[in-house]
Amino acid sequence: MELIAEKVRQTYGSLDVLDDVDLVIGSGEIVAVLGPSGCGKSTLLRLLGGLERPTSGRVLLSGAAPAGSLNPLTYVFQDFALVPWRSVAENVALPLEHLAMTAAERAARVADALARVDLVDFGGTYPKQLSGGMKQRTAIARALVVEPAIFLMDEPLSALDAQTRDLLMDDLKRLWTETRFAAVYVTHNVAEAVQLGHRIVVLSRRPGRIRDVVAIDLPLAERHEGHPDLVAASRRIWASIRDEAAIAERELIDVA
């Protein structure tokens, strides 16, 4: 299944947020969307998953969802969006509860998803007792449980500390190697983008336009910090965003 953005433009009142974005996310491909603060990358993600309607242009799906996919376009949010009155297992079960399946099947799916993020022993724990990394792993389990074709990840590591971020990055690479999902990975962090992206789409400052697309052929498993391919890609990305970032930084005040 492919996800296609066609001449997508988004404005809020007189504020142009995204302008003329064309993007195709192929199956099994991770597209990192990188850009300075307030460049509309989160807006683009909400448009891609149907949480917002574009002012003009279209967001399209082509091809059938893989068999067994219960929610083809599935988000992982920056703030985790865990339901505080539900335990870890109940949070993971939430997207299954309105679907027709036996309780045993639901329990088996939840157990499988928890196992894949190494949270088997924490099913009965409540979110407030979890560390940030465990919260995000819970949210990833909740996304895995519906077997998405395309993950829509909105800065999933931004709310975490550096060590946790590295561990979770390894988890994401392992999960991708296991299931070869497609993903749109929104981030402002160049290192994350080159670690995970097959292609890195660099957005300009507001109104966000695609400024550059950098492809990295190196397999995810071989992407160790300091690999020459990653260094070269980072350098190219930095060159294209540095000036933008400096200007966007000064503009931040009127973004809100």
Added chain:
Amino acid sequence: MSPDPGLREVPFRGGGFAPGNRRIAAPLTFAALVLLWWVATARGWVSPLALPRPGEVASALADMVASGEIWRHLAASVRRLVVGWAIGASLGVAVGFAIGLSTLARSTALPLVSALFPIPKIALLPLFIVWFGIGEASKYATIAFGVFSPMAIAAFGGVDGVERSLIRMAQSFGVPNRDIVRKIVLPGAMPALLSGVRISASIGIILLTAAEMIGAEHGIGALVLSAGNLMQTDRLIAGVLILAGLGLIVAFLIGVAERRLLGWR
């Protein structure tokens, strides 16, 4: 330059702002008040006409229990409170949720609720007696009406306070709206609903008493009024104590509900 004051501890300046609860304190407070009452009446600081002794009130209570009179009054009052509160609270929660969830309800019902809230509901009892007769229905209506506004406002505030990111999350998984209301909005609004229950139950008891003083044969309010008319201050104080006890029981029940429903906090 001031002289070097040498090695010393950093003064502690945190702490506080975290009130706990000593279980023994509440009964002790009540006991101390009764003791003060007893001393004041026994020493003659207060005239027995103005305030009977604790012993007299206790024996008045015991007489009412022995004759079974108290249960007649209590049963009538509790039924009015429960029925009136249940009607008002369920309507209030329904309207509050509508205000919290729909533009139409917010623009029509919210100003209405705001206009109804400050009306002293007891002023409407005569009207309700005209509509529903002197019987139970007019008392139910008064209590229900008084309970309605605070519950509607609590429910609407609670729904407004539910994190939108959780709702977007549920939508992103294709959870149907009905389930979003049941699984996200309702539990998210529960803390506000329970504090609404706390306030509206007390308003209910106030209106109950007032309504029973205006036109009722039985009920704690009727008991207090008739005792006052006959200068039976011992029975009057006994009735007031029963009302206070009713308030305590309601507070206890809400506490139980909070522990069960809000354990996740």
